[in-house]
Amino acid sequence: MSMSHVEELEQPFPLARTAGVLNPPPEYSRFRAEGPLKKVTLWNGSKAWLVTRRNDVREFMLNPNISASPETPGYPQLTPARVATVKRYRTLLTMDRPEHTKFRRMLTGEFTAQRMEELRPGVEKVVDDLIDKMIEKGPPCDIIESLALSLPISVVTMLIGVPFEDDSKLVKWSADQRDVHAKDLEIGRRANEEMLAYVDGIVARQEKNPGNGETMLSRLVINQIQPGHLTRQEAVHMLNLLYFAGHETTANQIGLGILDFIENPDQREKLQANPALLRNAIEEMLRYNSITHFSSSRVATADIEIGGQTIKAGEGVFALLSAANRDPSVFPNPDKFDIERPNAKDHLTFSFGVHHCLGQPVARLELKAVFERLFTRLPNLRLAVPFEELDFKEHMFLFGLNALPVTW
Amino acid sequence: MSSENKSGAGSIQSGNFQVRVHRDRCIGAGHCATYAPDVFAQDASDGLVILLNENPPADQIDLVKDAESHCPSGTIEIVAKS
Numbered sequence: 001m002s003m004s005h006v007e008e009l010e011q012p013f014p015l016a017r018t019a020g021v022l023n024p025p026p027e028y029s030r031f032r033a034e035g036p037l038k039k040v041t042l043w044n045g046s047k048a049w050l051v052t053r054r055n056d057v058r059e060f061m062l063n064p065n066i067s068a069s070p071e072t073p074g075y076p077q078l079t080p081a082r083v084a085t086v087k088r089y090r091t092l093l094t095m096d097r098p099e100h101t102k103f104r105r106m107l108t109g110e111f112t113a114q115r116m117e118e119l120r121p122g123v124e125k126v127v128d129d130l131i132d133k134m135i136e137k138g139p140p141c142d143i144i145e146s147l148a149l150s151l152p153i154s155v156v157t158m159l160i161g162v163p164f165e166d167d168s169k170l171v172k173w174s175a176d177q178r179d180v181h182a183k184d185l186e187i188g189r190r191a192n193e194e195m196l197a198y199v200d201g202i203v204a205r206q207e208k209n210p211g212n213g214e215t216m217l218s219r220l221v222i223n224q225i226q227p228g229h230l231t232r233q234e235a236v237h238m239l240n241l242l243y244f245a246g247h248e249t250t251a252n253q254i255g256l257g258i259l260d261f262i263e264n265p266d267q268r269e270k271l272q273a274n275p276a277l278l279r280n281a282i283e284e285m286l287r288y289n290s291i292t293h294f295s296s297s298r299v300a301t302a303d304i305e306i307g308g309q310t311i312k313a314g315e316g317v318f319a320l321l322s323a324a325n326r327d328p329s330v331f332p333n334p335d336k337f338d339i340e341r342p343n344a345k346d347h348l349t350f351s352f353g354v355h356h357c358l359g360q361p362v363a364r365l366e367l368k369a370v371f372e373r374l375f376t377r378l379p380n381l382r383l384a385v386p387f388e389e390l391d392f393k394e395h396m397f398l399f400g401l402n403a404l405p406v407t408w
Numbered sequence: 409m410s411s412e413n414k415s416g417a418g419s420i421q422s423g424n425f426q427v428r429v430h431r432d433r434c435i436g437a438g439h440c441a442t443y444a445p446d447v448f449a450q451d452a453s454d455g456l457v458i459l460l461n462e463n464p465p466a467d468q469i470d471l472v473k474d475a476e477s478h479c480p481s482g483t484i485e486i487v488a489k490s
Contacts, residue, residue: 062482101435108436108455345478356437356480 013040013050013318014078014180014294021392022256022263023335024293028052028323036307040318048076048316052323054330054348056306060319061353065302067096068355074299076316081182082294082397088192090234091241093355100354103238106224107358110159110216116361119159120369126154127369131377139407140384147374148254148404149247151366156246159362160239161215162202169198174248178396180294199243200236207232242359249291250363252393252400254370256289257282259390259404261375262383264337271339272375281339282367287347288337290322293399296351321348322399378408427472428485429459439478444471448484457483 015025031038031052038050051057060066069075070086077083086094092104109115130147137146153170157163164170176191202217207225211218217239224230230238261268271277296319304311311317325347326334338344350357357363375381383390384405391402427447436455440448447468449458464472476484 061480104435105454105456109451109453110455111436111438112450112452112455113438113441114450114452350480352480354433354435354481356435358435361438 009039011038011040013042013048017394021390021394022259022289024290024320024322024326028320028326029328032323032327035309037309037311042077042316043079044077046077046316048318049311050323051306051317051319052327053307054324054327054346057319057321057324057348058352060298060304060306060317061296061348061351061355063304063353064097065300065304065313066298066317066353067301068100068296068298069094069096072096072299072301074314074316076297076299076318078294078297078318079180081185081188082180084185085177085188085192085397088189089237089240091237092358093241093245097354103230103234104354104358106220106230107238107242110219111358111361113361116365119155119362120365122158123151123155123365124369124373126151126158127366127373131373135377140405141407142403143258143406144251144255144401144404147370148258148401149251151254151370152247152250155250155362155366156243159216159246160242161217162206164243169194170243170247174244175396177244178248178393178398180397181395195240195243196236199239200232203232203235203239245357246359246362248398248400249357249359250366252291252398253286253289253363253367255401255404256291256399257285257367257371258374258381258406259401260285260288260337261371262381262406263387267337267339268375271371272379275372277339278368278372280341280344282364282371283344283347284337284339284341285367285371286349287325287331287341287344289399290325290347290349291399292349292351293322294318294397295321296355321351324348380408381406382408424466424489425464425469425472426487426489427459427462427464428487429457430483430485431456433481434483435481437480439480440475440484443475443478444468447472448475 015027017025019026031050036053036056040048040050042048051060092100130150134141134146153167173191173195177188182188206217206221210221213219213222220235225235271281298317300311300313300315302313328334350360384407393400393402434456438450440457441450447461447464449460451458476486
């Protein structure tokens with residue numbers, strides 16, 4: 001291949017949502033059709049591979065020879081802001097085995113089906129209360145603030161066992177660190193510092209009064225920190241991740257899910273007529289919205305073959321969950337929101353491999369609680385502004401809506 | 409239903425299959441126990457997989473395949489019985 005040909009093919013990444021804000025960048029369709037791997041050029045001139053076909057993404061994420069750590073040479077740098085953010089935390093997100101296994105297993109028992117059943121009545125009550133409040137105040141309202149964001153914040157604090165003194169702080173600290181195109185890296189640095197100091201206080205208080213293992217944090221202190229399996233600092237970073245990952249992800253998903261049903265009244269009617277579709281509708285929502293739209297960043301630690309092409313050891317890879325979820329060879333007519341899609345559950349929104357979302361059963365629990373109630377209680381729920389005025393988080397690490405003004 | 413099943417899917421049509429779990433890989437996602445609760449359970453303390461029946465009846469094959477293909481950590485293996 002001549003140099004000029006290479007120049008001509010140079011493909012920048014990340015890409016914009018130019019084919020409608022609810023669809024991933026249209027280039028993904030071309031990449032999927034062209035081949036299993038697509039070479040892209042990042043902001044700093046370095047190269048990385050995109051994996052865009054659903055079964056290839058699944059296979060790649062299962063490969064043991066990949067690293068999620070930004071410290072591994074060749075780790076693909078999405079943007080300067082994103083790299084700064086991931087390097088500030090030592091969490092499960094960026095650990096590799098065996099360290100990842102050790103820390104993850106301190107938490108897996110907190111996310112079992114049995115624990116979710118215990119959590120369920122509390123989650124349902126929060127949803128009921130939040131909808132009561134919306135009705136009491138009357139329309140219009142921003143349903144992100146009133147429901148989509150308030151619910152997961154309540155649930156994550158319920159799960160950890162420590163309420164956040166000021167929810168708006170958590171939201172701000174999170175937002176300040178999620179803009180992947182942020183120019184001023186100082187904002188993210190400061191948010192990180194403040195959040196870590198705050199969570200350090202939470203852990204310190206629990207260490208003074210550990211309790212009897214009645215909450216997740218109490219169990220972490222008694223079973224992990226006191227016997228010396230987990231340092232204070234490790235616990236602080238772990239909790240930090242749980243607070244962040246536990247609220248913004250689900251908030252975005254709930255908001256987009258509400259919008260999906262508002263924009264697709266036929267699907268909403270189907271669900272109202274047949275509530276048994278709810279479980280599949282939630283999987284379709286997860287597939288269709290792909291809030292993890294820049295994930296997952298990895299670097300190969302050995303040569304890996306994908307679809308007959310080779311990713312060499314040390315090369316960076318974006319195994320694109322959002323592209324996988326719109327792969328027409330697995331999901332026919334992929335840009336249609338179809339709650340009866342028979343294989344909706346084959347989406348990769350929670351990623352795949354050892355980093356598969358720890359909190360996914362909580363997210364599913366919350367989505368179920370919201371969507372089995374919302375349109376029954378507010379059957380005329382609709383947008384209070386034209387679609388074109390909606391404010392989406394296109395530049396944020398997690399896709400979603402900043403606000404969703406609704407009326408009923 | 410899932411097309412990515414490579415673990416001898418062609419040779420287990422008759423239901424002549426066996427299930428293995430690689431527990432060291434398990435991350436406790438719990439999907440297996442959701443898809444095939446007669447074959448897999450989740451340890452209540454650490455969430456990791458418990459194999460209830462390594463020789464499930466033939467009518468469980470689709471559920472076990474779903475469990476295998478949705479297991480995010482590659483813990484479940486379906487093998488044809490020789």
